[in-house]
Amino acid sequence: MRSTSRSFAARAVPPIVLFLLLLGAWQGATYVQNIPRYLLPGPADVFAAAVANWRKLAGATGVTAAGAVCGFAASVFWGTLIAVLFSQSAMIRRSFFPYAIFLQTVPIVAIAPLIVLWSGTGFRSVVIVAFIVSLFPVVTNATAGLTAIDPDLLDLFRLHGASRWQTLVKLRLPSSVPSIVTGAKTSSGLAVIGTIVGEFFVGYDASERFGLGYLIQQSSDQLKTDLLFCAVLLSTLLGLLVFLAVGAVGATILHRWDAGSA
């Protein structure tokens, strides 16, 4: 325990020191060069903006977090379900996979008008964008996990006359939990990005509830660069938080799966 906490300190201290140095240099540069605040606000300005607008920022972060969590949950659920379907037949896999790749490659900006057309603007459309953006990693990882089953174990199941359903529920799904967790980790980061991008393109017109994406756009339009910095910072922190949370949940689930599985 001690050694892990020490190594954590060893890993954590250098980036923190660097961060503080950069912060100081940034503040110094804006002060010495006399850069206008709408171009580059100093850390102190950003901090002041955060304090002044904390209610707005907290609300936006909450809305974005909710969108990301909904999109992520939908991705894990539907992604796993699609992967289960894929795992049942190579034919299905071959037929559908190109279209799954389409979801991965199509620029979300290009289909945003369609989403607005079909679903309107607002929270639901934002979740749809987050879902589309974060679905692919779950599908690919879960499919890989569901199809790469130890052949000896498949033999064992066959030997005891296991049905397709029994093999799925008692072997394929539990075996692929580590892959699904890996996919979910990637997907969680993308869900946050997807939500913010969604808020840009299919977000809220001018309602009282809005997310960080909307705030970024609005503060950029109004040259409130200090507020823009706050929103960007919070987006990053939110992404990191969601990623870490999913990682922690994953590690708890995977506790049984690691090492010694042979």
Added chain:
Amino acid sequence: MIVDSDPEESIHVSANAVGMTFSSGHVAVADASFTIGRGEFVAVVGPSGCGKSTLLRMIAGLIGPTRGQVTVGGQSAVEACRRQRIGFVFQDPRLLPWRTAAQNVHLPLELERVPRPTRDIRVPGALALVGLTPSDAVKTPRMLSGGMRMRVSLARALVTDPDVLLLDEPFGALDDILRQQLNAELVRIWMQRRPTTVFVTHNVAEAVYLSQRILIVTPAPGRIAGDVRVPFEYPRGAELRATAEFARCTGDISDRLRESAS
């Protein structure tokens, strides 16, 4: 106690001019013919990659031969595997890491839809048979040593009270002391239950210690180069390994194995 067997009297497993060529073109088994009596303990020895495992999988009915016929209880092995109870022990324990030891042993009964009251008697019985305590039974494979995991794997193969017990170099990865210990336990279990047992190994001393008869397989493509009766009576104590007859028998078979390989 003398265990005599007369394979002529009741043939349980027979292979008649069996060949196996994989779709890759690799000829694993060229031409193998042998019979195994009901309740007999036969060891199959041969160099690595000689098609011993392929033979075992054909007896299990997991793969059909491309030439000749393998029968179990008078039926083709592929058909018989649905009617006969077969226990299979792999090279590695191959346990499901998300299940406890007892739950792993429980698996074949679930798959074969054995009624619950029967399961609840069979599982503790099988665990006790291989020398696992109730406190080991609730541990996951991760928490068990290599030898313990192999015991669980053995219990899983025995829990259905199989007619045919097939073992594919099960103790190859264990240290010598542990291997000898598990050999002694396997003989004890075999004497108690008398399944028809086929034990694949490349360790001649292990084959001599365990079996009533030894089939010698040539390097790939596999042929049966020898069919040797082992002259020792059961029960066989550890002291048997130290006797001159044991050394002579082991030496003879090693010689024949060498001859067949050259």
